[in-house]
Amino acid sequence: MRRVVCICLPTWPTDRVRRKGRAIVPPDRPLVTVATQGPRRVLAAVDAAARRLGLRPGMPLAQAQGMVADLALVEAEPEEDAAGLRRLAGWCLAYAPLVAPDPPDGIFLESAGAAHLHGGEAAMLADLARRIRAGGFAVQLGLADTPGAAWAVARHAPRTPIVPPAGQGEALAPLPVRALRLPAEAAAGLEQLGLARIGQLRATPRAPLRLRFGEEVTARLDQALGAAAEPLAYLTPPEAPRARLAFAEPIGAPETLARVVERLTGLLARDLERRGLGARRLDLVFRRVDGLPQALRLGTARPSRDPAHLARLFGERLGGIDPGFGIEEASLCASRAEPLSARQIAAFAAPGEVDPDAMGELVDRLAVRLGPGRLFRAAPVESEWPERSVGRVPPLAPARGLTWPADLPRPGRLVDPPERVEAIAALPDAAPALFTWRGRRCRVARADGPERVFGEWWRSDAEVSAMRDYYRVEDQAGARYWLFRDAPAAEGGRWWLHGVGEA
Incomplete structure (x- = not known):
């Protein structure tokens, strides 16, 4: 199924001017670009501050200066704007293989088959918006089955929406008819007839519409609803094999x-x-x-x-x-x-040696079946607390040069976070003789410890005086546990279970 992302850059020309540094204008000062249109000078683009003051593209420059005294003016450069939009579209190839500029202020991405690489559609849109805004550009996003529907919701929906598959009819119904990318004259004519919303337009017989407005109104409606195909002119990375x-x-x-x-x-x-x-x-x-x-x-x-x-x-x-x-x-x-250079393949592998190419192929096959974000391996981390001493790293990440201490045995499975247990010890600071965990009473047959672990004082003030005494215990049935007390018995220390299994 086709899924299309529309990137709308509502103030692209003025944002590009600010980012390029040709106009040192405070963000709250209105900025516009100006072009010559016949004998007149008109506004070609306006930023958000100018729009809030009532300025619009196409307005005569003299009228705009009369409305706003401290208006910042920059000559419009439509060719530079188009070239910059194309460069930004090329950057978007990192998100999807099919990207098409939509001048003057938009970009389309075909996200089907690529969104899962970025954590799903919602995560991909969030990351895309964050990175574009970090570059200094205002952005609005929409995602739907068709370019027309994505364009409409990106520019006219009240929030950044993701239209569910086959849901463009319901999503478009409350939007104004100008969201169909119609000429201003056609949109105004439809509104004069009382057809202000796409849902009303969809319920209207088509023959009178074609007779009065031509084929463009119904064609745009069909493209947005998916009843008619809309090919896009996609970019091709020139240097890629x-x-x-x-x-x-x-x-x-x-x-x-x-x-x-x-x-x-x-x-x-x-x-x-x-x-x-x-x-x-x-x-x-x-x-x-x-x-x-x-x-x-x-x-x-x-x-x-x-x-x-x-x-x-x-x-x-x-x-x-x-x-x-x-x-x-x-x-x-x-x-x-x-x-990737050629390398000599050994005739016989050393005992215990893993072929990196074979391991890479295994990781690739698992990633295709399970998803790229679900593969990891455990690696040691420098930390005093046991629950912080292991972390997830990519499956083929190089070793960090760290190892767990061999002289400090650890259980086969950590319980994270540790679970509270009720314990009884024969002596105040001795190993427990009996403890109750998850409603089950365990009588200790053997115990070893304590192993004292102090808190990491550089992390927070609460850990400056933190301390744990760990014990490895075995109950009468042969099951092994890893318990600790979070303070000496004289200070009211409580018992916790932190691991189970062979130590």
């Missing part, structure tokens, strides 16, 4: 798509080998006969140019491709690549 296949007849069978992927990965692998590169991110794009693309994006844990491995990764995801009435072109691009 790529392979492309065109077909004399449209294809669509799953086994045919799998063979096409095998050919593409073979062609791409040869290109990568000539350049001494390995792919870290791959974008597979199928172009259907109706102009709509179907895209998949995959990442690899290590640089790779093994065609069989890359084809196998895509084979796990080809079931999500909708060929429609057929696919006429397929392309595979290594949108992110890293140096």
Whole structure:
């Protein structure tokens, strides 16, 4: 299913001027760009402060200066604005393989097949908005099944929405008709007829609409609702290694798509080998006969140019491709690549040695099936508290040079956070002789300890005087536990269970 993100940059020209530094203007001072329109000088773009004062693009400059005395003026540069928008669209290729500028102030992204790499649609939009705003640009986002619906909700919905699949009809109904990207004259004419909302327009017979407004009104409505296709002019990274296949007849069978992927990965692998590169991110794009693309994006844990491995990764995801009435072109691009030189393969592996390439391929296959954010390995962390002494790192992250102390045995499983237990000790500061955990009474047969651990005073004032006495105990049934007391018995120390299993 197609999913499209619309990035709306409502004050793109003025934000670009401020960021470029050509006009040192305080953020609260109104800033506009000015262009010549025939014999007149008019406002080409206005920032948020100017808009709040009633200024609008197209307003005569003399009228604007009469309304706002301290107005900051900069000459409009539409060519520079378009070039900057294209550069920003190129930056957005890090989020999705298909990105299309939408001048003068928008960008479209095809997020289907790529959103999961960023934690899902909501997480991807949040990160995209955060990074664009950090660059000094105002941004509004929308996501829907069609470019028209995404454009409408990004600019006219009360908040940044994610329209659920097939939900554009309900989402668009309360929005004004100008959200359909109609000419100002057509939108004004519809409002004069009482058709101010898209829901009202959708319920109106189409023949009178075509007779009065032409085909554009109904065409835009069909594009927004998904009843008509709307191809986009996507960017192509010029330097990225790529392979492309065109077909004399449209294809669509799953086994045919799998063979096409095998050919593409073979062609791409040869290109990568000539350049001494390995792919870290791959974008597979199928172009259907109706102009709509179907895209998949995959990442690899290590640089790779093994065609069989890359084809196998895509084979796990080809079931999500909708060929429609057929696919006429397929392309595979290594949108992110890293140096990968040839290396000698040992005839015999040393005992216990792990082949890094084989491990990388295993991680890639698991990431395709489980999701890239679900793979990790445990690594030691420098910390006195046991629950802080282990952390999650990427599965192929290099070792940090840290090891857990071999002379301090630890349980097989930590209970995090520690659970409160009721314990009885024969002596005030001795190991417990009996404790109750989760309603079960355990009588201690053997015990070892204490191992005293102090708090990390550099983290907080509360840990300056913190202390724990740990005991390894075994009950009469042979089960082993790791218990600690958080203060001496004389100070009212309480008992906690922090681990279970073999120590």
